Amino acid sequence: MAEIRSNAASVEFRNVTKIYGRSKAPAVNDISLFIEAGKLVTLLGPSGCGKTTTLRMIAGLEMVTSGQILIGGADVTRLPATDRDVSMVFQSYALFPHMTVTQNVEYGLGFSGFGKKETTERARAGLELVGLSNFGDRLPSQLSGGQQQRVAVARALVLEPQVLLFDEPLSNLDAKLRRRVREEIREIQQKLGLTVVYVTHDQEEALAVSDRIIVMNNAVIAQDGTPRELYEQPANAFVADFIGEANMFQCEVVSVEGDGATVHLGSAVLK
Template identity: 85%
Template sequence: MAEIKSNAASVEFRNVTKVYGKSKVPAVNDISLFIEAGNLVTLLGPSGCGKTTTLRMIAGLELATSGQILIGGADVTRLPATDRDVSMVFQSYALFPHMTVRENVEYGLKFSGFSKKDTADKAKAGLELVGLGGFGDRLPSQLSGGQQQRVAVARALVLEPQVLLFDEPLSNLDAKLRRHVREEIREIQQNLGLTVVYVTHDQEEALAVSDRIIVMNNAVIAQDGTPRDLYDAPSSAFVADFIGEANIFDCRITDVAKDVATVELGPLSLKLPARDQRPGPARLAVRPGRIELGSAGAPRTLPGTLHKVTYVGSHLEFVVDTEFGAVFAISTTVDAQFEAGQKVGVGFCEHGPVLLTG
């Protein structure tokens, strides 16, 4: 029985720019990145930020205007898609409706020099890998959306590419199915040690599947780091608000000593990692789940008035009016006794506030 092997390779961009036609506005502007072999890295950002163009340049479906693209250390900048050892899973699945599931998975293998037996064995192994071993004789129309997506993954995996690319793979699935399929994709990637580049605009999806996340905005890289790095220590208000939600406060740094900043926020004085910031006006971000509501006038809190209290099942959501504007907070203590109009104190968890650097 044939097995699916990993030929995982690194991906590198060196000062890559992409400009379409006569446009003077780059779709991707002078970006450099390195993706280690065997990692799943997500390109995350709003529509038009350049993430899909970046993915298509890895695939060879778009050629860079300038700069270098390397796969496994080899320069592929000018190579067409047919000469790059990559496979892509599209948002639309792109299955042939008149072919069976098995024939869809075998399709690429037939043009890759494999014997008829090897083609059949690899297709069988690919379908078993994605949990569809008994579905080979069905047509795509006889499968659910999640099953069709898994067929598309199997078709890409059997080619044993150096890099596997996903373009918004879960956007056509409902929320519960998205969670299930993303877990399957992550498990397969880890078990086989694949290099995967994954494009999405869904922040939760990116946090759940990634070794690293590259956040893009306006054709450049806004921040690159692990999911925890980006969630706990965003570099800018854009990253803070795009990955999850964040309250942004204007504050003032009064002193910096040994990489610790003394920060004034209304009546509060906070000691925070300085992150190379100097004394003067600054901004800090606080996640809604790292805000604690207490009694009005409690020490180390900002005074506020509850504007709205919303019960959403698993948690309570609060909007608090303060001198710094509306503050959004979340509490998993769903039986907390708070009511709209109530005076409260807005406090921060020990590792809640973080200074923004950009």
């Protein structure tokens, strides 16, 4: 019986910039980051801040304008998607409607050079991992949204990629299901020790599933830290506002004494 394993690798960006076509403003502006192997790291930020572009550059679906990308310490900057050991799970699932669940999961294994028997066994192991062992003969149209998403996850997992990418994977699911599927993704990630880069604009989702969160704003990284660090010590007003149910006050620091300070907040004096 085949078993799905992890070939988890780290991801590193060195001063990566992406400028699309003739646009003047970069979609991603000189960002550097390091994602440890075996961790789930979220790219969190408002629409248009550059999350999808960052993810697609990891996959090799977009090429950098400048800078370097390393996966598992190897420079992959110029490698096309097909030569990178990365799988992506799309928001729309992107399942083949005319293929059964099993055929969808097997797709890709053939290209990766697995024999017929190995392909069958791996697909079975993948479907078991996502709890769909009894659904192999169905068509995608005979599944719920959450089940379709799990097929997409299985299809990515059986390739045992160095990095697994998710771009807003829960957007098409209703609120209750969203919570369950995100917990399932986190569980499989931890069980197999996968490197996952997970894009979302939902701070609650990011806080719930991540080892680390990279907050993006306007094509740059606003802060990079654990959920707790971001929540308790936001680096700036943008992060405070985006992460928490923050109450922000304008105040004036009138003097600093050692570790403390005297602050005027309206007519109040705080020490």
